[in-house]
Amino acid sequence: MSNQIKRKTLQLNKVMLLPTNVIMFFLIIIPTILVIWFSLVNYQPNLGLNFWQSKFIFLENYIKILQDKAFLYAFLRTIIISVICIIVEFVIGLLIASILSGEILGKKIIFPILIIPLMIPPIVVGNNFWLIFSANGPVNQIISNILNREFTVSWFSHPQFSIIPIILSEIWHWYPLIFLILFSGLANISISEIRAAQILGANEWQIFWRIKFPKLKGIIAIALVIRMMEALKVFDIIHLLTRGGPGTNTETISYYLFKYGFQYGRVSYISAGAWIILFISLISFSLALRSILGKER
Amino acid sequence: MPELVLKNISKKYGSNQVLDNVNLQIHDGDFCMIVGPSGSGKTTLLNIIAGFSKPDDGEIMFDGKPVNQLPPRDRNIGMVFQEYGLFSHMTVRKNIAFGLEIKKNNKKDIEKRVTEIADWLKIRKLLDKKPAFISGGEAQRVAIGRTLINDPVFFLFDEPLGNLDANLRSEMLTEIKRLHINLKKTFIYVTHDQEQALSIANRVVIMREGKVIQEGHPKEIYKNPKNIFVADFFGIQAMNLVEGDIIPQGNDSLFKGEGLNVKLKKYSPLRRTRAILGIRPEDIILEKKAGEDGIGTISSIEFLGDVNQIYLMIENGKFLIVVTSPEVKPEVGEKVKISLKDNKIFLFSKENGGRLNT
Numbered sequence A: 001m002s003n004q005i006k007r008k009t010l011q012l013n014k015v016m017l018l019p020t021n022v023i024m025f026f027l028i029i030i031p032t033i034l035v036i037w038f039s040l041v042n043y044q045p046n047l048g049l050n051f052w053q054s055k056f057i058f059l060e061n062y063i064k065i066l067q068d069k070a071f072l073y074a075f076l077r078t079i080i081i082s083v084i085c086i087i088v089e090f091v092i093g094l095l096i097a098s099i100l101s102g103e104i105l106g107k108k109i110i111f112p113i114l115i116i117p118l119m120i121p122p123i124v125v126g127n128n129f130w131l132i133f134s135a136n137g138p139v140n141q142i143i144s145n146i147l148n149r150e151f152t153v154s155w156f157s158h159p160q161f162s163i164i165p166i167i168l169s170e171i172w173h174w175y176p177l178i179f180l181i182l183f184s185g186l187a188n189i190s191i192s193e194i195r196a197a198q199i200l201g202a203n204e205w206q207i208f209w210r211i212k213f214p215k216l217k218g219i220i221a222i223a224l225v226i227r228m229m230e231a232l233k234v235f236d237i238i239h240l241l242t243r244g245g246p247g248t249n250t251e252t253i254s255y256y257l258f259k260y261g262f263q264y265g266r267v268s269y270i271s272a273g274a275w276i277i278l279f280i281s282l283i284s285f286s287l288a289l290r291s292i293l294g295k296e297r
Numbered sequence B: 001m002p003e004l005v006l007k008n009i010s011k012k013y014g015s016n017q018v019l020d021n022v023n024l025q026i027h028d029g030d031f032c033m034i035v036g037p038s039g040s041g042k043t044t045l046l047n048i049i050a051g052f053s054k055p056d057d058g059e060i061m062f063d064g065k066p067v068n069q070l071p072p073r074d075r076n077i078g079m080v081f082q083e084y085g086l087f088s089h090m091t092v093r094k095n096i097a098f099g100l101e102i103k104k105n106n107k108k109d110i111e112k113r114v115t116e117i118a119d120w121l122k123i124r125k126l127l128d129k130k131p132a133f134i135s136g137g138e139a140q141r142v143a144i145g146r147t148l149i150n151d152p153v154f155f156l157f158d159e160p161l162g163n164l165d166a167n168l169r170s171e172m173l174t175e176i177k178r179l180h181i182n183l184k185k186t187f188i189y190v191t192h193d194q195e196q197a198l199s200i201a202n203r204v205v206i207m208r209e210g211k212v213i214q215e216g217h218p219k220e221i222y223k224n225p226k227n228i229f230v231a232d233f234f235g236i237q238a239m240n241l242v243e244g245d246i247i248p249q250g251n252d253s254l255f256k257g258e259g260l261n262v263k264l265k266k267y268s269p270l271r272r273t274r275a276i277l278g279i280r281p282e283d284i285i286l287e288k289k290a291g292e293d294g295i296g297t298i299s300s301i302e303f304l305g306d307v308n309q310i311y312l313m314i315e316n317g318k319f320l321i322v323v324t325s326p327e328v329k330p331e332v333g334e335k336v337k338i339s340l341k342d343n344k345i346f347l348f349s350k351e352n353g354g355r356l357n358t
Helices: A002-040 A060-067 A069-101 A107-114 A122-132 A138-147 A163-187 A191-199 A204-232 A236-241 A253-263 A267-296 B042-050 B092-101 B107-120 B136-148 B166-183 B194-200 B218-223 B228-233
Strands: B004-013 B016-026 B031-035 B057-062 B077-080 B154-158 B186-191 B203-208 B211-216 B240-249 B252-257 B260-264 B273-279 B284-287 B294-303 B308-315 B318-324 B335-340 B346-349
Touching (some): A060 A069, A060 A267, A069 A253, A122 A163, A191 B136, A204 A267, A236 A253, B016 B042, B016 B211, B031 B042, B042 B077, B042 B154, B166 B194, B203 B228, B240 B260, B252 B273
Parallel strands (some): B031 B186
Antiparallel strands (some): B004 B057, B308 B318
16 A cells, blocks of 8 residues: 555656756756767857867867966966965954854844845946956055055056955955854854853863864865855956956956857867866865865764 | 852843842852742853853852952863753763863873763763763763863752753752762752752752842751742642631631631731731641631542642632641542641731741
């Protein structure tokens, strides 16, 4: 009897899941297969060929893109920007989360203000930072006042400095995410445990390193991985502020792929690049997660 | 001699006066139970002693020295929490060792001390387990062991048995009593369960709405409750309360109300007033002939092993609970005369609940 019922529910489950599966198939499976196929042929829409007429060239795209210095530099640049952003965001996020998890006056007002950046669309963030760092913008004026002389760096076309507004806007935009995740992690630590540690003689520093940090480890790993995935895709802010320039000085992986794909029309070439990046990210994230979380299991 | 003195402690949360001018002196070696219904401020008082919250007003002194400004870690006290508060990411061994490890003690000394404590509390086989894999009773032993390692002067217990089932509770209570006898340290124990207080404390503080209502030896409080709240709250069974009037009659006075007609021989003269008479279940005597304080109908009898608990209806809808020896076996529906033990009658003012007779 029960077996029959079980089989019936299983069938019903399949029917109910069918629409989702169909949508997933068209949205994920087909594009994935297409990108794999693109990366193995020489499809370039601006040459006037239809994609089914393109020629199979096997791994040539992969070899070419790995030999492209611009690609490798963009990759390195992305890693550097991401790592700097994440370290700073983590420190700020943890600090604010620790402060706010204590008893602070005006917590209910400060909290929503702090997470406002998360809710602002990237285009607005980009435009704001463009205004702030423009030649006559507040940043230059403040620096002029401090130095007591005229200071007019054009931040977005400076070969070294142009990366600074990008990093700052990324940090400003995304630190609330890490703060929120860490805050919820801290809120889950039982007050009795903290009090027990206090009364056993631990100071704040010891409580953090011996109690809070080990308990937060998992959530920290998750926060960093989520943020890292986001940071590796950084695109909009660069498009708005520098368009990868001056030259290719602020070009990240996403921007590189965008430029070659949508401006130069080299679809096959960037498909190969995208697969390489995905592959590297997958391996490094799973290794990172395992090394942080694995010991606990 | 370490002695704990609380002087005029007051604490407000918003407009809520949680502690109202609390004065308390706890002597060295006392087993002091702070009891009261929830919301009476007993946990807040304990947190103030521990240093987790600061009083708005008043002074805390350990051994004559004010400690108001000392953070919890410098107060040299041990505390056991209702939710155990064990460090869930550490083994039991690490939990017990924590208090010494943070002080950077020699590893061998720590290990020796941990094993000593574990043996004493019979938790040696738990040492390498994580708290998630031990039972509630075991967790509470570990929590106690963890406090022992620092050799504190005071031990604070915040409803330590609240999360345990009834059987385990009495077992752990005995264990805590044993601990007290062996350590000869001051124990301050907060609970809402006054039965625990009756059985093991040598000092009881009864709190209500932020005030200390009465303190003293449990026997003394039981024998001589200060007001109707203490009388009703403190005792294994609720006190019988009967509302009526006190009527002066020459040298004596009479209590009349809800079917009772009690001559108050010992407590005269009292003035005429509305009052509540309190009598504990074991102080009512059922007599077929001689009873003179009232007549009741037996409505049910519960056999509780060493005693019979009888529900006696003295008026429509008004019952008295009577506890008798099992030899007294009236029948349900039988009418019996009752008398109250003269010197066990409590009279409280209807107006403010204060004691009228002392």
